[in-house]
Amino acid sequence: MNRMQKTGMVVLCFSLLSQAGWNPCLADDDSHQGKDHRHPEKERKHHLAPVTNPVYKETCGACHFAYQPELLPAASWQAILNNSADHFGESLELDDASRNGITGYLLANSADKSGAKRALKIMRSLGSVVPQRITAIPYIREKHHEISAQVFARPAIGSSANCAACHKTAEQGIYDDDTVDIPR
Ligand code: HEC
Ligand code: HEC
Numbered sequence: 169m170n171r172m173q174k175t176g177m178v179v180l181c182f183s184l185l186s187q188a189g190w191n192p193c194l195a196d197d198d199s200h201q202g203k204d205h206r207h208p209e210k211e212r213k214h215h216l217a218p219v220t221n222p223v224y225k226e227t228c229g230a231c232h233f234a235y236q237p238e239l240l241p242a243a244s245w246q247a248i249l250n251n252s253a254d255h256f257g258e259s260l261e262l263d264d265a266s267r268n269g270i271t272g273y274l275l276a277n278s279a280d281k282s283g284a285k286r287a288l289k290i291m292r293s294l295g296s297v298v299p300q301r302i303t304a305i306p307y308i309r310e311k312h313h314e315i316s317a318q319v320f321a322r323p324a325i326g327s328s329a330n331c332a333a334c335h336k337t338a339e340q341g342i343y344d345d346d347t348v349d350i351p352r
Contacts, residue, residue, distance in 0.1 A: 215286075215341045215342045215343075215344075216236040216239070216282075216284050216287065217238065217341055221269070221270070221273040224273050227270060231258070232329060232330065233329070233331050233338060235302060235331070237279075238282040239287075239290065240279055240299070240302055240305075241279045241280040241298065242274070242278040242279075242281070243280075243298045244299055244300060245275060246271070246275065251300070293305060293307035293310075315350070322351060334350050334351070336348070336349055
C-alpha cells in the first residue's frame with residue numbers, strides 16, 4: 169500500500185467511524201481469529217469477573233450458583249440483602265460480619281459500576297427498574313425466550329436461575345453462546 173492509499177484508508181475509516189454501526193476498520197478480532205487469540209484486556213471487558221469473595225461464594229452459593237455481582241445493579245443487591253428474612257421463600261441467616269462483607273463486595277462490583285459489555289447491556293435494558301431477579305432482566309429474558317418452561321423444569325436444570333446447568337463456563341463469568349449446552 170503506498171502513501172496515498174494509506175491516507176485514503178484513514179479517511180475512509182474516519183467517515184465510517186462517524187456512522188453508527190459496524191466499522192470494518194475497528195473490526196473485532198473474532199472475525200478473522202479464534203476467540204482464544206483475543207487480547208486478554210478485551211476478554212476481561214467482554215466477560216464478567218469471576219466471583220472472588222470467599223464469604224459471598226460460600227454463603228450465597230450454598231443453595232444456588234454464586235451469581236457474579238455484575239449481573240445486577242447495586243440497588244438490586246441492596247434490596248436482596250434487605251429482604252434476607254424472606255429470600256424467595258427462604259430465610260437467610262447472616263451474621264453481621266458476613267452481611268457487611270457480602271454487601272460491600274456486591275455493591276462495589278455491581279453491574280452499574282462495571283465496564284463489561286454484558287453489564288452495560290443489563291443496565292441499558294433495565295432503565296430505572298430495580299429487579300430482585302437476574303432472570304427478570306429484559307436483556308436476560310430476551311436471550312432465553314426460545315427456551316420453554318418444560319426445558320427449564322428438567323431435573324438437570326430445575327430453574328432458569330440455574331445458569332451453570334447450561335452455561336458450562338458460567339463460573340468464569342463467560343456466557344458466550346459457544347459454551348452453552350442444555351442438559352437433556
Ligand atoms: C437457603 C438457600 C439460599 C441461600 C443461602 C441464598 N439463596 Fe438466593 N435464592 C434461593 C432460592 C430458593 C431462590 C429462587 C430460585 C429460583 O427461583 O429458581 C433464590 C434466588 C436468588 C436470586 C434470583 C435468581 C434469579 O431468578 O435471577 C438472587 C439474585 C439470589 N438468590 C441472591 C442470593 C444472595 C446474594 C445470597 C446470599 C446473601 C443468596 N441468594 C443466598 C435460596 C437461597
Ligand atoms: C436451560 C439452559 C440455560 C439456563 C438455565 C440459562 N441459560 Fe443463558 N443461555 C442459554 C442459551 C441456549 C442461550 C442462547 C445462546 C445463543 O444465543 O445461541 C443463552 C444465552 C445467554 C446470554 C447471552 C449470550 C450471548 O452472547 O448472546 C447470557 C448473557 C446468558 N444466557 C446468561 C444467563 C444467566 C446469567 C443465567 C442464569 C441467571 C442463564 N443464562 C441461564 C441457556 C441457558
